[in-house]
Amino acid sequence: MRKGFSEFDLSGKVILVTGACGLIGREICDAFSSAGANVVVSDIKPEKDIKRFSGELSKKYKRKSIGIYLDVTKRDSIESGIRIVLKEFGKIDVLVNNAAIDAKFDIANVKKVNPTRFENYPLDLLRKSIEVNMIGLILVTQRVIKEMLKWRSGNIINVSSTYAIVAPDQRLYREKRKRGQVYKPVDYIVTKSFIPGFTRYLATLYAREGIRVNTIVPHGVENNHPRDFKERFSERSPLGRMCKVSELRGPFIFLASDASSYMTGAVLVVDGGWSIW
Numbered sequence: 001m002r003k004g005f006s007e008f009d010l011s012g013k014v015i016l017v018t019g020a021c022g023l024i025g026r027e028i029c030d031a032f033s034s035a036g037a038n039v040v041v042s043d044i045k046p047e048k049d050i051k052r053f054s055g056e057l058s059k060k061y062k063r064k065s066i067g068i069y070l071d072v073t074k075r076d077s078i079e080s081g082i083r084i085v086l087k088e089f090g091k092i093d094v095l096v097n098n099a100a101i102d103a104k105f106d107i108a109n110v111k112k113v114n115p116t117r118f119e120n121y122p123l124d125l126l127r128k129s130i131e132v133n134m135i136g137l138i139l140v141t142q143r144v145i146k147e148m149l150k151w152r153s154g155n156i157i158n159v160s161s162t163y164a165i166v167a168p169d170q171r172l173y174r175e176k177r178k179r180g181q182v183y184k185p186v187d188y189i190v191t192k193s194f195i196p197g198f199t200r201y202l203a204t205l206y207a208r209e210g211i212r213v214n215t216i217v218p219h220g221v222e223n224n225h226p227r228d229f230k231e232r233f234s235e236r237s238p239l240g241r242m243c244k245v246s247e248l249r250g251p252f253i254f255l256a257s258d259a260s261s262y263m264t265g266a267v268l269v270v271d272g273g274w275s276i277w
């Protein structure tokens, strides 16, 4: 840690990240470890992959990181995961509610996006997103907050989206030569929009018990998107480009650290200016 930046030091903090093996999860676990934290990598990916990643972090930064299978939609999975964390570290200082289902428009995933517009959008997809992105987030938070209340100390970071504060510009999701117009689906918008309100609810409820709760709003993280998508995005973005995943390191470290000690209930927008016009 550079001299003069000790407020950002995460040494001694135990940080539990859900959905930690995805695009943003991997990057922020690395960032937290680099700033001194003991990271708990949790996901529903195959357990060997989860543990391989936590092992890589432990080796790279020479501090203990552990990997656990934790399905945010299942109370027994949450319970057994939290028990392992408490046995290993005795506490959880920071919870990052990052796991979510998100229709992706990068080359690897764009074909899987259901192109149906709102009026016919399938109920099973809606239910699945509500289950993971809303109920899952609430279940993990309920369980972890019980521990944080015992220590009268805690910090929760809820990962939302710009689509909690502005509408998706559906023109972005046009596919010129393939299926025509594809839509950023309603399930994502609904389930991400609840997060700032839920964050404020928790922030006021637990502020006097030493628990801070904030929302972070990332946007447009580049991950091998089709060229025409990137062009449309860049044209529309005030900064003129997509977000590099590494550009989320600083904002997440800031929220997880004492540098943000006077922030609770806030929405930290990291969108290259997308939502300002």
Ligand SMILES: NC(=O)c1ccc[n+]([C@@H]2O[C@H](COP(=O)([O-])OP(=O)(O)OC[C@H]3O[C@@H](n4cnc5c(N)ncnc54)[C@H](O)[C@@H]3O)[C@@H](O)[C@H]2O)c1
Pocket (backbone or CB within 6 Å): 018, 019, 020, 021, 022, 023, 024, 025, 042, 043, 044, 045, 070, 071, 072, 073, 097, 098, 099, 100, 101, 102, 132, 136, 159, 160, 161, 162, 217, 218, 219, 220, 221, 222
């Ligand atoms: N990528 C972006 O551009 C972007 C922009 C704004 C917000 N976000 C938000 O950031 C977060 C991470 O996004 P990402 O791009 O890394 O997504 P990702 O799909 O790469 O990763 C999500 C991870 O969540 C895990 N997951 C899914 N269901 C789960 C469950 N039931 N229990 C536990 N884990 C589960 C997946 O296995 C995956 O590893 C999400 O909340 C997303 O909404 C992403």
